Amino acid sequence: MNKEEKIIRVALDTLGCKLNQAETEALTEKFLKSGYRIVNPEEEFDIYVLNTCTVTHIADRKARHLLRMAHRRNPEAVLVAAGCYAEHAANELLKIDSVKIAVGNEEKMKLPQLLKKAGLVYEDRCFISSDDYSANQRTRSFIRIQDGCNNFCSYCIVPYVRGREKSVAPEQVVTEIKAKVSRGFKEVVLTGTEIGSYSYDGLSLEGLIDIxxxxxxxxxxxxxxxxxxxxxxxxxxLWKDKRLCPHFHLSLQSGSNSVLNRMRRLYATDDYDNAVSLIRSVAVDAAITTDIIVGFPGESDTEFSESYDFCKKIGFARIHVFSYSKRRGTAANIMPNQISPQVKKKRSDLMLSLAEESASAFHSSFIGKKLEVLWEQKDNGIWNGYSGNYIKVYAESDKDLTNVITEVGVKRLYGGGVWGEIKL
Ligand code: SF4
Known part of the structure; x- marks a missing residue:
């Protein structure tokens, strides 16, 4: 057996939030440093790690589907289910063929050592340079600054699977960002379960960003x-500094105060309005994006209409619509007046059409204006990348624009984003 054949190939996939993406990114580096080769999940692999999410039953279903597909593609491979779903219901995952290991959120970061102990690494090592990462992994990096949540919203399983709040020391965050900068990354996304609660020795999120x-x-x-x-x-x-992207993902969940109350959210719609006005007073072109749950237990037609009208009034750049999903162990799971699947579907469809209209109105407002775009990759001859306010921009160019920031003149709506003309 030659040296090349001894290298163990690991493929990693992620479901769920940006925190999970940050953790998969950190885990990928750990695997590389431990001598594994990282491959694309579509290629042949020896180990497949799925970093799961359990925020809805659909996320659970997707995780089981991805694991079954991975087994079908590589029947000999060892499958690892990691993260929130594994923390919540490891037994369900271990029933799937080839899933040999299910690890929760803390243990998942030790997977290279755990697998090594299990005999899944050879002595001969081959370190792969970070340059082997795909294009978008070199442009934008996710940095975890916090984990866990103390809020216990009535529908949410996250505090049970992520535990209480813990923040990362500012020195460590700065060191990680400097390392990313020296490797050529142009954008860093600060992630966590609840980054607004960041707190380290009296330092708040505001203080951390300033540093x-x-x-x-x-x-x-x-x-x-x-x-x-x-x-x-x-x-x-702080957004007076143009390096801060004018993009605010501001959780709403419902635009009805009585529903927010039952959800045990810590704000009312007036607070939301005030936050949006404050943002727009400093960052006039800011994208405000959000998550909305439809069909929360007891949501009446009137409450749904309140929620819909509030979303319309705000004019979101993007709305992620979720139909309420029961999660065992949460307060909402046993609330009376659960909403039927048919009503949830109807409300979800209405909210999705509003999301589409709203996104299109936001994008249209930039036609004839300029945006700065960080280009990621070329697909079928067309470059794509994101503006600071998270509009997906497409353009044509013969140059290699990977990881380059340029200005574009916005011409028209295109492919769920806009078409731009590059100004070099
Ligand atoms: S704030 Fe609420 S929704 Fe967000 S993670 Fe905490 S409990 Fe879940």
Missing amino acids: ILKETSIKRLRLSSLQPQEVTPGLID
Whole structure:
């Protein structure tokens, strides 16, 4: 057996939130440093790691599907289910053919050592340079600054699978960002379960961002998500620095105050309105994106209409619509007046059409204007990348634009985003 044949090939896939993406990215580096070769999940692999999500029953179903597909493609491979679903219901996952290991959120970061102990690595090692990463992995990197949640919203399983809040030391965050900058990354996304609750020795999120802006030369800094009550004048003032992306994923979940109350959210629609006004007073072109749950237990037609009208009034750049999904162990799981699948479907369809209209109105408002785009890759001869306010932009160019930031003039709507003309 030659040396090349001894290298163990690991494929990693991620479901769910940006925190999971950040963790898969960190885990990938750990595998590389431990001598494994990272391959695409579509290729042949010896080990397949799926970083799962369990936020809805659909996320669970997707995880089981991906694991079964991985087994079908590579029947000899060892499959590992990691993350929130494994934390919540490891037994369900271990029933799937070839799933030999199910690890929760803490243990998953030790997978290279765990697999090594299980005899799944050879002595001969081959370190793969980070340059082998795919294009978009070199442009945008996800950095975990916090984990866990103390809020216990009535529908959410996350605090049970992620545990209580823990924040990462600012020095460590800065060191990680500097390392990403030196490897050529242009954009960093700060992620966590609840990054607005970041707190380290009295340092808040506002303080952390200020330090990052002062101590690193990262070109773009983006936040994964915030809640309205976390949007303060001091925090928003930082957006005067143009390196901060004018993109705010501001969780709403419902635009009806009585539903928000039953969800045990810590804000009302007035707080949401105030947060949006504050953002728009500093970042006029900001994209405000959100998550909405339809069909929460007891959601009446009137409450749904309130939610719909509120979303329409805000004018979101993007709405992620979720139909409420029962999660065992949460308070909402046993609430009376659960909504039928038919009503949920009808409300979801209505909210999805609003999401489409709203996104298209937001994108149209940039026609004739300029945007700065970080180009990621070329598909079928057309470049695509994202603006700071998270509009997907497409353009033609013969140049290699991978990981390059250019200005574009926006011409028209195209492919769920806009078509731009590059100004070099
Ligand atoms: S804030 Fe609420 S929805 Fe978000 S992770 Fe915590 S409990 Fe879940």
